[in-house]
Amino acid sequence: MSVTTDVWDVAEYAAAVRRALVGLGPEQIEDLTDDLEADLAEALADERHNAHGLGVLEQFGPPQDYAAELRSAAGLAPELVEPVHRTAREWVAEPMRAVGRGAHDVLDSLRQQSFWMPVESFLVALRPVWWIARAWVGYQVLTSLAGVSTMRWLPQGLMLWLLLGTAVLLSVQWGRGAWFRSMPLLWLAHVGNVLAVVMLLPVVASVQGQAHTWESIYDGYASGALAGNADTEVVYKDKPVDGVVVDGIQVSNLFAYDAAGNPLTDIQIFDDRGRPVRTTFDNGSGQWFFPETKEPWSFVSRADADGRQRWNVYPLKGAPTSEFTFADDGTHALTGTATPSIPPRPFAKAPALDAPAGSSVAAEAPTPSATP
Amino acid sequence: MDTTQLLKGVLDLAVLAVVSDEDGYGYDVVRRLRAAGIEEVGDASVYGTLRRLYSSGALTSYVVPSDEGPHRKYYGINAQGRAMLEAQRKDWQEFAGTMGRLLETEVVR
Numbered sequence: 001m002s003v004t005t006d007v008w009d010v011a012e013y014a015a016a017v018r019r020a021l022v023g024l025g026p027e028q029i030e031d032l033t034d035d036l037e038a039d040l041a042e043a044l045a046d047e048r049h050n051a052h053g054l055g056v057l058e059q060f061g062p063p064q065d066y067a068a069e070l071r072s073a074a075g076l077a078p079e080l081v082e083p084v085h086r087t088a089r090e091w092v093a094e095p096m097r098a099v100g101r102g103a104h105d106v107l108d109s110l111r112q113q114s115f116w117m118p119v120e121s122f123l124v125a126l127r128p129v130w131w132i133a134r135a136w137v138g139y140q141v142l143t144s145l146a147g148v149s150t151m152r153w154l155p156q157g158l159m160l161w162l163l164l165g166t167a168v169l170l171s172v173q174w175g176r177g178a179w180f181r182s183m184p185l186l187w188l189a190h191v192g193n194v195l196a197v198v199m200l201l202p203v204v205a206s207v208q209g210q211a212h213t214w215e216s217i218y219d220g221y222a223s224g225a226l227a228g229n230a231d232t233e234v235v236y237k238d239k240p241v242d243g244v245v246v247d248g249i250q251v252s253n254l255f256a257y258d259a260a261g262n263p264l265t266d267i268q269i270f271d272d273r274g275r276p277v278r279t280t281f282d283n284g285s286g287q288w289f290f291p292e293t294k295e296p297w298s299f300v301s302r303a304d305a306d307g308r309q310r311w312n313v314y315p316l317k318g319a320p321t322s323e324f325t326f327a328d329d330g331t332h333a334l335t336g337t338a339t340p341s342i343p344p345r346p347f348a349k350a351p352a353l354d355a356p357a358g359s360s361v362a363a364e365a366p367t368p369s370a371t372p
Numbered sequence: 373m374d375t376t377q378l379l380k381g382v383l384d385l386a387v388l389a390v391v392s393d394e395d396g397y398g399y400d401v402v403r404r405l406r407a408a409g410i411e412e413v414g415d416a417s418v419y420g421t422l423r424r425l426y427s428s429g430a431l432t433s434y435v436v437p438s439d440e441g442p443h444r445k446y447y448g449i450n451a452q453g454r455a456m457l458e459a460q461r462k463d464w465q466e467f468a469g470t471m472g473r474l475l476e477t478e479v480v481r
Contacts, residue, residue, distance in 0.1 A: 032423055038442040039399040043415055046403065066416045073383070073420025075427075 010040045013056045016063035017070070024076065032070055096194070127175065134196035135171035139164045140203045141195075151207045152214075244279045251279050252288045253299075253343060254314040257350035265342065266302070267314045276312035283311075285332040287321050290343055295320045298332060300340045315342050376412050385464055386410060387421050388449065388457040391431060395448035398422060422447050430456050 014036045021029045044059060060066050110116045143160065144151055155161045173179040180189045244251040256267040269277040280286060280299055287296035299318040301309040317340035327333045334340060379386075390396065390404050402418045425431045430453035437443050449457070 032420070035398050035419075035442075035445050038444060039397075039402075039415065039419065042399040043402065046399075060415065069414050069416035070420045073417040073424065075420075075424040 010037055010044065010056060013060065013063055014040060017067045020064045020067035021071065024071070028076070032074055092191075096190075128172070131171045131175040132168055133200065134193060135167035136164065137196045137199050137203050138171070138192065139167045140207065141199055142167075144206075151203075151210045153207055153211065242278070242281060244277060253279060253316050255345050256314060259353040261350040261352040263345055263348065263350075265315065268310070269312050269314060276310070278311045279314075280311065280316065283331070284318075284324070288318075293344065295322065297321060297343055298324050300334060315345070317342055376414075379410065379413060382460075382464060383413065383417060383421050384425065385457070385460045386413075387418060387425065388430065388453055388460070391422075391447055392449045392454065392457055395446045397436075397444040397446050400444075401447070425453065429453075 014033065017036060018029055018033055021032065024032070040056070040060070044056065111120075139155070139160075140151055142163070143155075155164050170179070174189050180186055244254065254267075254269065256264040258264055271277050280288075282299075284298050284300055287298060289296050297318045298321045299311075299316040301311050302313040302317070304310050319334055319338050319340050323335055323338040324332050325335050386405060386408075387401060390401055390408070393404075396404065398419050399415070401422060402413065402415050405413050405418065422431065426433050426447060430450065431447045432450050433445055433447050435443050435445050
């Protein structure tokens, strides 16, 4: 003890003993130490008489030891919590030790089972896999913290490969017991190991999620690039289940032109078996973007003479989605004042199939004035 | 041999024996034990033992006011303590006799 004996008088020593008894109830402490000052003083006087004036500390030893002796002689359980100030490291260490003890208990009970030993030796053989995995987790956490890159399964670029390589080197060397033997570094490595265990699943999940996003963006790009000249914007679907597909892309609307190239309206389309050909199946609830328009459109059906809603009458009419409201029954309907119109045509007039009107071959061709 | 280890097992008996002679307070009991030759006993061990024997009902306790110094808590033996002392004294004497005979023969051989 570096404390000089002069500093300690009987009262201070007794107070230190009481402090060291923390964990007992106040009544128990009082019970154990109510005569302490008197006993200490008398003992000290006695010993001074005999032994040339020893100090309190020299006579009785550290107050913590004195308190522990008092406590165990009185048949009270030794304290579990150290009364002295715990350092920050101990605050971290205590739960980790508790977890470690629990793990050891579990391991011990597992080792009683006959099936466990082969399993354990298999897992031990897999240890290097974990060394690589934790290095990878560390690399992912580091790069995303630094904002270096979006998360991918493997690094892109030399620098990132070097970073991952360094992480693997450190992890494997530590795993083999080659590096990190000193206590502070060992501590750091242990904390890192626990963090890697905790972070493994979140990291894998977010890398998986990002990879998925990248794939869908790529798919969208691939199909979007092909749609450069399409009449209408399309919804990207991997496999159109139904509808009209042009060049692998689902079509939202059809525009018909007569032989002279004039646009037609209210064209009914059926397939070879008499089934209506529909381009959209959202019954007006979907949003469709056209080239050069900023606002999405939604389509409406056309009622026929029998009152049936027909979706195979082209061009489908519609209006900007903002003019639609959801009715009480959940259907998507135009607001009262708005009227549906034909979306912008890809071109006002298509090339004529035949020679200009008036030529001799135009016998069966309808005249432009025949179209409404 | 470390006599403090030996003493741990028989400190109750020693304290009971001292208090049965005459009532005493904490340090007084320590002093009388030392005077009897049990030098290595720790003060705190004796105080704790007194407290424990009192809690278990083997000792009585009373406070004696003092004019010159602080009030002292005295311990005295009661019937239960006396019975305990007798039983332990018998056990100890048998044990000590056995050990004595064992060590005797060891020496002779």
